[in-house]
Amino acid sequence: MIALLAFILAFPIHVGYELLGRPGWAVPLLPVNESVWEHLKLAFYPVVLFMLLPITRLQQEMLFDVRIQRGALGAILSMAVILFGYYGLKEGFGVDNLGADIALLLLGDFLGCFQGFQRTEDSGSGIMTLLSVLFCAGMIAAFWWFGINPMEWGIFQIL
16 A cells, blocks of 8 residues: 555656756755656655655554664665666666556565565664664765766666
């Protein structure tokens, strides 16, 4: 259920930058072009958001710091599915189409949220919570920086 909500939220995120008139404040939040890097925002934000919000009973039973850790881990997994899936399909099999991209996003959101809901006996360590917060802050900063200053690497190239 949560993965489906994350998947559905990705669509307004995808078109939001253009619909809002390309505002500067939206650069770290919304895809600003059609590069793979910018599409990682579609995996990162919905998974982190839905893992932080105490929507389900299981989430309500989790401590907030555990939800932070699970959101960061879920986002890493979701983004990895998109990155490796896209380049694996494109370079390995010559598949480059919208249907495959949408399927990868759905799979990434599902796996990211599924991982986030795995029970843990640990109440959450302070170091892991700190690393999770730093990872999320770092991703937001990177989304902002590379949204304004894209590099010449393949991941930043407009498809």
